[in-house]
Amino acid sequence: MLEMKNITKRFPGVTALSNVSLTLKPGEIHSIVGENGAGKSTLMKVLNGVYQASEGNILIDGKIVTPRGTRDAQKLGINIIFQEFSLVPYLNAVENIFLGREIRTIGGFLNKRKMQQIAQQTLNNINVSIPLNVPITHLSVAEQQFVEIAKALAFDCKYLVLDEPTATLTPKEANKLLSVMRRLKEKNIGCFYISHHLEEVFEISDCISCLRDGEYIGTYPTADISEDEIITHMVGRSLEHSYPPKRTQDLTQNPIALNVKKLVDINGNENSFEFHVGEIVGIAGLVGSGRTEMCKAIIGAYPYKHKDIYLDGEPINFTHPADALEQGVGYLSEDRKKHGLFLNFSIKDNITISSLKSLLNKSYFVSKKKIEEKSLEYVKQLGIKTPSIDKVVSELSGGNQQKVIIARWLLTRSRLLFFDEPTRGIDVGAKLEIYNTIQTLANSGVSVVVISSDLPEIVGISDRVFVMREGKITANLVGDDINPETIMQYATGGK
Numbered sequence: 328m329l330e331m332k333n334i335t336k337r338f339p340g341v342t343a344l345s346n347v348s349l350t351l352k353p354g355e356i357h358s359i360v361g362e363n364g365a366g367k368s369t370l371m372k373v374l375n376g377v378y379q380a381s382e383g384n385i386l387i388d389g390k391i392v393t394p395r396g397t398r399d400a401q402k403l404g405i406n407i408i409f410q411e412f413s414l415v416p417y418l419n420a421v422e423n424i425f426l427g428r429e430i431r432t433i434g435g436f437l438n439k440r441k442m443q444q445i446a447q448q449t450l451n452n453i454n455v456s457i458p459l460n461v462p463i464t465h466l467s468v469a470e471q472q473f474v475e476i477a478k479a480l481a482f483d484c485k486y487l488v489l490d491e492p493t494a495t496l497t498p499k500e501a502n503k504l505l506s507v508m509r510r511l512k513e514k515n516i517g518c519f520y521i522s523h524h525l526e527e528v529f530e531i532s533d534c535i536s537c538l539r540d541g542e543y544i545g546t547y548p549t550a551d552i553s554e555d556e557i558i559t560h561m562v563g564r565s566l567e568h569s570y571p572p573k574r575t576q577d578l579t580q581n582p583i584a585l586n587v588k589k590l591v592d593i594n595g596n597e598n599s600f601e602f603h604v605g606e607i608v609g610i611a612g613l614v615g616s617g618r619t620e621m622c623k624a625i626i627g628a629y630p631y632k633h634k635d636i637y638l639d640g641e642p643i644n645f646t647h648p649a650d651a652l653e654q655g656v657g658y659l660s661e662d663r664k665k666h667g668l669f670l671n672f673s674i675k676d677n678i679t680i681s682s683l684k685s686l687l688n689k690s691y692f693v694s695k696k697k698i699e700e701k702s703l704e705y706v707k708q709l710g711i712k713t714p715s716i717d718k719v720v721s722e723l724s725g726g727n728q729q730k731v732i733i734a735r736w737l738l739t740r741s742r743l744l745f746f747d748e749p750t751r752g753i754d755v756g757a758k759l760e761i762y763n764t765i766q767t768l769a770n771s772g773v774s775v776v777v778i779s780s781d782l783p784e785i786v787g788i789s790d791r792v793f794v795m796r797e798g799k800i801t802a803n804l805v806g807d808d809i810n811p812e813t814i815m816q817y818a819t820g821g822k
């Protein structure tokens with residue numbers, strides 16, 4: 328049995344964990360839930376030896392162990408799979424699995440055959456079949472995740488931690504991952520599972536532990552607790568609704584904000600559509616259906632063959648996102664680390680960087696005071712958990728990083744905003760705050776486009792929904808037609 332006893336972890340200015348105790352038995356799936364910044368990832372990094380606990384102990388089978396880093400933890404049978412993989416993109420699955428731990432022949436040469444055999448066997452054990460001999464950069468995110476799991480299992484893993492593994496997976500891939508976890512359970516491997524997707528947590532876990540503000544709230548057998556009760560433990564209050572009440576007026580009567588008369592993508596797919604003032608339009612579709620590419624082409628961040636677009640009746644041809652920003656069109660990117668944040672900049676710089684022109688003082692210099700005032704306002708409005716707006720963004724929890732980018736786009740006071748997967752990695756309470764913010768923006772006349780793989784989210788917040796399949800808009804849904812079944816039919820070609 329693995330035990331974490333009375334773990335406290337302090338960072339300068341923050342107590343990330345305070346006296347937290349958890350256990351993990353072989354063959355158990357133990358979920359850890361909590362709001363953004365509750366301390367889930369930090370606890371797992373302490374377990375992994377990435378961080379040393381300020382107080383408290385880790386015990387395996389009653390003996391205190393002190394992993395000093397990932398390798399140490401692996402030797403103890405503890406492996407963690409984070410959302411950002413530790414794989415080398417240009418090596419294949421076998422090379423990645425054995426990287427730094429290669430098996431050699433007696434003569435000292437790489438024993439490729441043996442490594443291939445073990446890799447294949449390990450993947451067979453969890454019922455996964457993936458090409459072994461191509462660079463893993465050619466594999467899907469889900470397949471790369473299976474390589475990560477195989478990398479752990481090939482070396483006597485007893486305890487596996489999965490930190491938000493399904494955040495970037497399609498529903499089908501997420502199901503496959505859950506079935507792999509069931510296989511691991513049969514093999515007597517204990518799993519800590521961190522996720523904001525409570526349906527998955529309830530489907531897969533034996534028990535659920537809740538953290539709030541770095542404090543341990545409790546551990547509950549899944550069979551004895553409801554989703555609402557868990558939410559109350561997480562947030563400290565009950566949430567009656569997951570979405571703001573739907574607006575009932577016909578917003579397509581409003582003037583057209585953006586009129587895409589013709590947009591032809593690099594594969595020759597042609598679409599035409601419009602967004603109205605104050606409308607929330609959801610764009611649904613399977614991963615790879617071309618949603619992000621279509622919207623990025625509008626703002627000049629993705630190649631296209633032809634475009635004929637009008638903003639408030641005036642022809643526009645953005646060749647760069649900066650042109651779009653200049654005209655009041657913003658884009659919140661789905662990959663916050665690659666295309667959104669300046670990770671080494673402070674929270675206040677990240678929030679204000681796209682609005683500096685509106686933050687000048689009387690002498691036309693950027694006003695530090697205004698930067699601080701505005702940053703503080705949005706940190707408060709979105710509930711960004713931080714001791715200071717000067718904190719470097721890379722030190723924030725994942726969900727709080729996402730809120731920083733949302734704050735940036737809110738501050739730009741754009742008239743049209745694209746939100747690409749806005750609530751990925753965001754906890755339930757904060758999701759509702761973001762939906763409320765989106766609705767308030769729309770009520771004030773901003774057109775909001777939400778690209779999301781989360782179907783309930785699309786259904787819950789959109790006034791109108793476009794469904795995309797293979798680069799083309801296959802449906803423009805309103806009213807009762809905005810439901811998961813109809814959307815899926817159009818997304819998969821069933822209609």
Ligand SMILES: Nc1ncnc2c1ncn2[C@@H]1O[C@H](COP(=O)(O)OP(=O)(O)OP(=O)(O)O)[C@@H](O)[C@H]1O
Pocket residue numbers: 338339341342343361362363364365366367368369370712713722723724725726727752754
């Ligand atoms: N390296 C660090 N330096 C300073 N503070 C940190 C560091 N890592 C984490 N923290 C702080 O510790 C707290 C807990 O963060 P953690 O990443 O564990 O939260 P989490 O529960 O995993 O959140 P999320 O659901 O958003 O991923 C946060 O306030 C975060 O800002």
